[in-house]
Amino acid sequence: MLDNYLPILIFLLVGLGVGTALTILGRLLSTSRPDPQKNSPYECGFEAFEDTRMKFDVRYYLVAILFIIFDLEIAFLFPWAVVLEDIGVFGFLSMMLFLAILIVGFIYEWFQGALEWE
């Protein structure tokens, strides 16, 4: 089984290598004439007058948390879908109960307005 993963490992390293090599190549081939105006961050022609980092509404985090919860749910669904034939009706029903519990949560989210983007 691990034999199959060897090419992947090598490919990942090659992928990183290709990117790095091209970046270095670009630096070698390209000109470099720095200039304070050129190097300043893009701001539609204005001087930047404020820090980039800003606070966001809590609402954003809420959607993010809900997303993580559903992502975990998907992690549970994948092996289930693969072995569905073998685990039979019992396995199917156990997942339907799992989904039912989470659908309760989904309905709750929906009606509470957590899915609205204001």
Place this chain on the structure above:
Amino acid sequence: MFDWACTLPLAGWACDLYAEQRLLRIGLGIIVLVVFCILMVLIMVYAERRLVGFMQLRKGPNRVGPFGLLQAIADTIKLLIKEVIVPTNASPILFLLAPILVLAPALAAWAVVPFGDQLVLADVDASLLYILALASMGVYGVIIAGWASNSKYAFLGAMRSAAQIVAYEIAMGFALVGVLMAAGSLNLREIVLAQSGGIHQWYIWPLLPLFFVYFIAGVAETNRAPFDVAEGESEIVAGFHVEYSGISFALFFFAEYVNMVMIAALSTLMFLGGWQSPFGGEVTPAIGVILFFGKMSFFLFCFMWFRATFPRYRYDQIMRLGWKVFIPVTLVWIGLMGGVMFFTPYGYVFH
């Protein structure tokens, strides 16, 4: 000639591999795949500009080479020799690292894509999961780019790309669950083989709603129009890569197109029977690869078509579509599939 090296500690395995030529095969495979990606991107860039030009009653590139065919190569050379500007307030290392981190997973995902029954570099069992995982890593490049640039536009772009994932990844995952239920495997080769027997066996028919959800989510994941809110050149100039130029910009560009080809390839493998012929029966590997490319081109065409046709989605619309339309649709379909498979005699429809 290298015999002496094999006596060194740790080097023994390299010699063993060399002896069985495994490393050589892997190396060749990787080179083929990388060259394939580069070629595909060059063709895509040219084709897209011509096609969109055609749709918008323009000419598109037609000066460099016959019919402008060499335009993409000219652009590559231009980008290679242009200056890479690192903004004053940026974190230089992360700034240069970001495009590399976008490119590496985009390339490495191809390791498990089967072009034919035997034509796959690494036939791992959980290949679909592996591609998903790598795709989700690509977002780091975008985020790092947005943060390291230290520019408001770039930051907003990165922010939006995270919202994008939040909106679509779940629907995409649910859609894939349907495919897995039908095929009973996470392995792409086995998923294709489960669709053998002709066009009526392809999963696009029984899983039509899931197919639409998947493809739309795929378009969103590659940050393509109409879901290109992370770039949104008319709103936030160029989003996360506003500060990038030269080769670093080219890497982002390259990765985006490689990802696009990947989504097209996955859609082909999972819904259109991969390399299989629509009339059933065995095909030779060469014909299989041609069929695979043919099906893939259709999806790639769709990508360009969307770009030429649709206006950009608004933020709240993206959210609503992802959470309130796609998730219920996919959930209902999964339940329906399971119900039909277990409690009615029509389960064969989904196999």
Place this chain on the structure above:
Amino acid sequence: MNLLTQSYPDLVPAVPELFVLTMACIILLLDLVLSVRWRNASFLLTLYTLLGASLLTLQDIGEAGRYTFNGMFVDDLLSDVLKVGTYLLVACVLVYSRRYMLERKLFRGEYFVLVLFGVLGMMVLASASHMLTLYMGLELMALSLYTLVALQRDSRTAIEAAMKYFVLGALASGMLLYGISMLYGVTGTLDIAGVAAGVRAKGVDNLTLGFAVVFVIVGIGFKLGAVPFHMWVPDVYEGAPTSVTLYIATAPKLAAFAIIMRLLVGGLVDMAGMWQDMLILLAVVSIALGNVVAISQSNIKRMLAYSTIAHMGFLLLGIIANSENGFGSAMFYALVYSFMSLGAFGVILLLSDQGFEADKLEDFRGLNRRSRWLALLMLILMFSMAGIPPTAGFFAKMAVIQAVIEAGQVWLAVVAVLFAVVGAYYYLRVVKLMYFDDPDQQRDITAGWDARLLLAGNALALVLVLPWIGALLDLCAAAIRAIPALP
């Protein structure tokens, strides 16, 4: 494990759990559509749920242990007694805190749902015969409790308390998990009976097992709030809304006892020589520090928090004895303590008012003049906590100390009694404040009749239970015998 003939698990033993889960989901959804005026419906439905669950649990209470879900769930006398105790405690918690929550705008559907899910977590814990379910139950309970503490979002202290509770609680469950993973590494199973067998096979002097016990004890120590893992207790008790403090101070103690019985006794009874030593340390320091520091408190919630720490030390004495009598007396102690704590926090709740928290000791000054009846109830509760006869608290203390003496740890008994005497000081100070001082305020007590009645029953029961103390101790001993690993 033939998958083709996978048989359906026997759901009958788990019916109470399924019932509570279903009802919690129904209340969650119902509350979405009900208007604010109909909130009381959710409240009543929650009470009915607890009532229904206790009927379902009592239905098969006498029967021998029944395992289901592949031996991961057990329905025996121990679990039944603890579950019924939990329902009763939580029902009282809800009735006591109804007005308090209404006045603070916390009377929301989420509150009931989270309370019910907490109950579900405790039920799962009480019935766990597999370390995986034990852990899931623990997390379910803890997650609900963290949220309940933070439910008062505009209160800085509540948020701070929730944060401390969460961070330390997560650390504790991490420790417990670490210990569990070591046990799994050594014995190769997560089934608690299997662990017991594995420990016997591997031998007691296995170093890895030793470390596993250390981590398990640390995890349990955190959950119980025993010194030196007690840091969260006073802050959480003080910072949380009093109704939530009431909840945390009662039913979870039974759940913590369940963890000890299932994991430490059920799975690691052969390692008793080792965990006894550690528990002796925890118990002595808890009793000493809890009783001494409580004296200097001016906030009664904080004072009761330190008193909890001391009481948990007493509970551990029964465990240390490592005998059927000892475990039985510890169980009795847990039950009695949680009802005392219920009453004491109940009084604070009843005295609290719109925009006023009766959580200072001064607020009890001259309570006798304001309400003779409430002062009397508080007197009984304080006497019982101090362990003054003829209250149930006295018999509970006596039972554990007797067990310790039987186990030959006379010095431990002496230390415990000495510090109990020290502890009596601060309980009696409350009594003095109530009866011999003049009231600072003439605020009317506006508690509803239902809460008053229930509180009276709660406090008087601690005295009136006297004739049945022997029977209760027998019940506890019988419940302990349900654990298979005991010799």
Place this chain on the structure above:
Amino acid sequence: MDLQLPIFYFFATILVAAASLVVTLRNPVKAALALVLAFFSAACLWVLLEAEFLGIVLLLVYVGAVMVLFLFVVMMLDINIAQLRSGFGEYLPIGGIVAALMLLEMVLVLGASGFDLQGMPNPAPQPADYSNTRALGMLVYTDYVYPFELAAVVLLVSIVAAIALTLRKRKDTRYQNPAEQMAVRRDDRVRLVKMPSEAKRESGR
């Protein structure tokens, strides 16, 4: 195959280095990125243990979802780095002692008889067509159905908790509803009134 050993050391080194960077880096964003690297290396180690499903899910869930959002929280909160660092030196001795003790314990535990190579021999490598996902699926939904459903309940509680603790209907924030804005019709905004025409009075010009 002895190739596994160098690969293990490769990823283990990265993991330890990245984990140390998480606590020592001054910039919280960079620390979070180091944590991502640590997760990635851990996932590779899991795959090396032939737990391919769990390894990839670690990538998918932790690296692909949890850390992305965590990174955003860190990026957007204005964390005062200097203030954050002030306690570092103060807690270093006690933290160091605890860490050293933990290390000692781990060495003792892992060196003890329970975990030595004789007590825990390597399992035979799995054949190429072995499906880790399948093996997992066969157990989770049947034998372990009870903890599995409990996991759903825990997730439900976390949904309720997240919404109860963060969702707030603010009355003071003014927000636009673009969909409503777009749905406006002419009739909602403009009222055409029919009026009889009047003769324009000529001004004296």
